[in-house]
Amino acid sequence: xxxxxxxxxxxxxxxxxxxxxxxxxxxxxxxxxxxxxxxxxxxxxxxxxxxxxxxxxxxxxxxxxxxxxxxxxxxxxxxxxxxxxxxxxxxxxxxxxxxxxxxxxxxxxxxxxxxxxxxxxxxxxxxxxxxxxxxxxxxxxxxxxxxxxxxxxxxxxxxxxxxxxxxxxxxxxxxxxxxxxxxxxxxxxxxxxxxxxxxxxxxxxxxxxxxxxxxxxxxxxxxxxxxxxxxxxxxxxxxxxxxxxxxxxxxxxxxxxxxxxxxxxxxxxxxxxxxxxxxxxxxxxxxxxxxxxxxxxxxxxxxxxxxxxxxxxx
Amino acid sequence: xxxxxxxxxxxxxxxxxxxxxxxxxxxxxxxxxxxxxxxxxxxxxxxxxxxxxxxxxxxxxxxxxxxxxxxxxxxxxxxxxxxxxxxxxxxxxxxxxxxxxxxxxxxxxxxxxxxxxxxxxxxxxxxxxxxxxxxxxxxxxxxxxxxxxxxxxxxxxxxxxxxxxxxxxxxxxxxxxxxxxxxxxxxxxxxxxxxxxxxxxxxxxxxxxxxxxxxxxxxxxxxxxxxxxxxxxxxxxxxxxxxxxxxxxxxxxxxxxxxxxxxxxxxxxxxxxxxxxxxxxxxxxxxxxxxxxxxxxxxxxxxxxxxxxxxxxx
Numbered sequence: 001x002x003x004x005x006x007x008x009x010x011x012x013x014x015x016x017x018x019x020x021x022x023x024x025x026x027x028x029x030x031x032x033x034x035x036x037x038x039x040x041x042x043x044x045x046x047x048x049x050x051x052x053x054x055x056x057x058x059x060x061x062x063x064x065x066x067x068x069x070x071x072x073x074x075x076x077x078x079x080x081x082x083x084x085x086x087x088x089x090x091x092x093x094x095x096x097x098x099x100x101x102x103x104x105x106x107x108x109x110x111x112x113x114x115x116x117x118x119x120x121x122x123x124x125x126x127x128x129x130x131x132x133x134x135x136x137x138x139x140x141x142x143x144x145x146x147x148x149x150x151x152x153x154x155x156x157x158x159x160x161x162x163x164x165x166x167x168x169x170x171x172x173x174x175x176x177x178x179x180x181x182x183x184x185x186x187x188x189x190x191x192x193x194x195x196x197x198x199x200x201x202x203x204x205x206x207x208x209x210x211x212x213x214x215x216x217x218x219x220x221x222x223x224x225x226x227x228x229x230x231x232x233x234x235x236x237x238x239x240x241x242x243x244x245x246x247x248x249x250x251x252x253x254x255x256x257x258x259x260x261x262x263x264x265x266x267x268x269x270x271x272x273x274x275x276x277x278x279x280x281x282x283x284x285x286x287x288x289x290x291x292x293x294x295x296x297x298x299x300x301x302x303x304x305x306x307x308x309x310x311x312x313x314x
Numbered sequence: 315x316x317x318x319x320x321x322x323x324x325x326x327x328x329x330x331x332x333x334x335x336x337x338x339x340x341x342x343x344x345x346x347x348x349x350x351x352x353x354x355x356x357x358x359x360x361x362x363x364x365x366x367x368x369x370x371x372x373x374x375x376x377x378x379x380x381x382x383x384x385x386x387x388x389x390x391x392x393x394x395x396x397x398x399x400x401x402x403x404x405x406x407x408x409x410x411x412x413x414x415x416x417x418x419x420x421x422x423x424x425x426x427x428x429x430x431x432x433x434x435x436x437x438x439x440x441x442x443x444x445x446x447x448x449x450x451x452x453x454x455x456x457x458x459x460x461x462x463x464x465x466x467x468x469x470x471x472x473x474x475x476x477x478x479x480x481x482x483x484x485x486x487x488x489x490x491x492x493x494x495x496x497x498x499x500x501x502x503x504x505x506x507x508x509x510x511x512x513x514x515x516x517x518x519x520x521x522x523x524x525x526x527x528x529x530x531x532x533x534x535x536x537x538x539x540x541x542x543x544x545x546x547x548x549x550x551x552x553x554x555x556x557x558x559x560x561x562x563x564x565x566x567x568x569x570x571x572x573x574x575x576x577x578x579x580x581x582x583x584x585x586x587x588x589x590x591x592x593x594x595x596x597x598x599x600x601x602x603x604x605x606x607x608x609x610x611x612x613x614x615x616x617x618x619x620x621x622x623x624x625x626x627x628x
Contacts (some may be wrong), residue, residue, distance in 0.1 A: 016622030019333035055369045225619055277623060285618050293623030302627040305604035305612070306540055308330030311590070311625060313616035 002100050002175065003046040005037055006088040007061065007107045008054040008079040013225035015310035017293055022057040024107045025064070026223065028233050029242040029259050033223050034061075036110045038069065043115055044103055048073045050092045055080060070245040084195025086182055093179050102175040104198070106168035108224035110232060113217040117170050126210040127178075127202065130169040140165035141199055143214045150212040153199050166199065167220045181205055226291055233257060233275055244278065261294065266277065268300075316414050316489065317360040319351070320402040321375055321421045322368035322393050327539035329624035331607055332559055336371040338421045339378060340605075341589050342547050344556030344573050346382070347537050350424040350546075356386075357430050362392035364389045364406045368396065372377055398510025400500040407493050412525075416489030422538035424546060429532075436487055439463075440525040443517065444483040444532045447503065454479040455514060464527040467514050480514070481534050481584060496520050544603055547589050558592070573606065582614075 001018045011018030016028055024034040055078055062076050063237035070229050077091040085106060096102065101122070102116075110191060113130065121128050129144050129150065142162040154161055173177045181201040190200050202212055221232035234257045241254060252269040260266065262279035271287045277294035284300030292298075325332025331340050338348035352363075363386055367375050372392065379388050391405040403418060410416060417432075419425070425444070429435075436442055443464060445457055451474035458466040458476050468474070486492040496516040505511060520527060535546040548571045555568050568574075569586035578594040581612035585601045591608035598614030606612075 016330070016334065016625075020330065055372075127527070151549075159473040212356075274619075285619075287619055288617050290617075290619035292619050292621045293625065295624045296621055297626040297628055298619075298621070299628045303600050303602050303604075303628050305588075305599075305601055305606050305611055306330070306624075306626045307604075307606050307612070308622045308625055309334040309607035310609045310620075311607070312611040312618070312620045313621055314612050314613045314618055 001044055001046045002050060002092075002096065002102055003038075003041050003044070004047045004050045004052065004089060004092050004102055004104045005034070005041075005107055006052040006079070006085065006104075007034065007057070008052055008088060009107075014223075014229065016308050017291060019308065019310070020293060022053070022060065023223070025060070026229065027259070027261065027277070028223070028229065029236045030244060030261070032064075033107065033110065034065070035068065037105055037107060038065070038072075040110070041103060041105060041115075042072075044118070046103065048075060048095070050075045050077065050095050052077050052079050052091045054082075066079040082195075084191070084197055086185055086198045086201055087194030089198065090182055092181065094189050096179060098176055100175040102170075102172045102178065104170045104172065108222055109168040110168060110218045110221040110223060111167055111218035113215075117215060121213055121215060122171065122173055124211060125213040126173050126205065128171040129166050129202065129210045129212060130217050131164040131166050132173075132217050133163045133215050134165045135163070137163045137165065142163055145214045148213045148215070150202075150206065150214050152206070153203060164214060164216070167217060168174065169217070171199070184256065193286065199229075229291065230273060230275070230289055233271065247314075255288075315358055315360050316410060316416050317352075317355055317363045318366065318403060318406045318416055318418045320366040320393070320399070321371050322366060322402060322582055323396065324370060325538075328537075328543065330622050331419070331540075331605060333622065333624070334607065336374050336421075339374065340537070340543065341573060341575055341591055342364075342537065342543055343550035343589075344558065345553065347543075348379070348382070348421070350535075351419060351421065352383070354425045354427070354429055357428075358417075360386075360387055360417070362409065364386045364391060364409050366391050366393050366402045366405050366490070368393050369528060396442040396510075397505070398508075399513035400497050400511035400516055403513055404493060404497050404501055404511075410489050410493050412490045415485070415487045416492065418484045418486075422536055423482045424535040424537060424550075425481075425483060426533040426535060432485060434526065435530065436485060438526070439528040440488070440520065441492070441527040441600065442485040443527055443529050444481045444485075444534070445478040445529050446481050446531060446534060447477050448479050449477070451477040451479065459529050462529050464517060464521055464529055466521065478529060478531070481532060483532070484513075485532075492516070492520075496523075538559065540605060543605060544587065544589070547571060548587060555562060 007024045008148030025032050032091045045280045075213050079088050079091050141155050143164045144162045185201050222228035237257045239256045242259040246263045248265040250267045252266045255272035257273045259275045263279045267283045269282050269285050274290040280296040325337045364374050389409045393402045393405050455469045456474050456476050457478045467505050496519045499519050500511050500515045534541045537546050549573045553570045556573045560577045561574050562579040565580045566580040566583045572585050573588045574590045575592035581597045583596050583599050588604040590606045593609045595611040
């Protein structure tokens, strides 16, 4: 089995943090998003992890992952032009051999599920789409099924025909075949707003009488925007605190759900529900529901601001 | 005449702003840095402007330069790896034809002087290196000269016999020969001790072949760090204030040397000697010697921080 994790993408919804690093390098409770993904998928014992990056961050991912996981096999194809989640999988085409099954995980998604379920589910299906019931189904593509067999996908429905939303995790039994379906999608020019969607490849599979199962996950954490990063952080810490090395904390109240990166100094502060990076110095502040990066210095009533695009203090 | 401008690198000394913009697109004194860089050279009517970019700056320069300057012919060449100044310039090779004269200018440098007399100035010489005097030549690469003609270059000399350093602007009437012969010799020789190819070695090659390069002192501004950018802002504004379109000020005092980008709103603020970007909202702040990016909101006593790496308020 091969794992495919596309990490390309600008991360516009997690700015400014995605300006200084690729969004999958954001840390939640001291661990990068990409590490959460790989650690979870390692339970599948994949033969190879295919990490699809954009041009700018390719070397950063290679250096980080090959150092962190020296015993795993990685490949790092590059997606040069962003043409959607369906198209990005094509960059792995040459790495998928006959007989390879695939686990595809889009990188905004941390989820909780014992993946050994795949072993029996794959006996009767060609693909498994992992999903979760959501309240705000109107925002998502939902999955309509008949006793686990997927009958159709409906984009952003106005009535609750189904509340099961695909979370961005997929198992596909025949990887080479999936590539063929994606190529068919491109040949038929099936696009939405200039992008090819993986779901549309699955629709073609259903039309060809392939069997697709939907399987619900136990929990699902989105890391695609600031608010959901903080919610994910809360779920992971469960009220606790993550502390890096060499911290200096003086005369401060550290509340619930806090991450403090290495070498950071917190002086005369009151902090709640926040992620603070490394080498950061915070003095005299009340901070809540915040994400503060690395190498940041803030003093209460400071007059000299060096603040980059898309920051806020409100 | 063709203008060659390398726009590459991560701009470490202008963080956090360089995370979201290549340095030439930073704001200074009511315009972009690139506007001030190009200004004196546009008066010479360049036939083409060749931009040498890397994988970080590629998208931004290709998207923004033609929009800012629709009447100029831009060509783009990629420098795949940061292998030094000679290597960067060499990437322009395919765009320089015999008979082309070239001006090379680095993207941190604003020339304050009028050089419309460039063609008279170079009369009889094989090239011009623009220079400035410094008080501490031992910290720089020093230009050795006799009667204003380059005789050699010494890096960080202990007993400097000259206090002239190069500013990062050069003119070569025989551009084709400069690149295809003198710069090529540098590349053929192999990397230096730091693994790079320096353009200054090409000048030494020219001196060794009896070429006469004129050294000309100019007034310039370096914009390569936050402090230097603020200093450039002061000099260019010369005490005044620059407000772009749709700027709203409520109960706000602007003192000297303030530059504010479009659609920004300042409420109950006092500002001096600062650069504020587009779409900024500031409330209840005293600000000086500051650079605030685009799309930033800062409210006094705000508790929700979304602050990117390398920001500071001190």
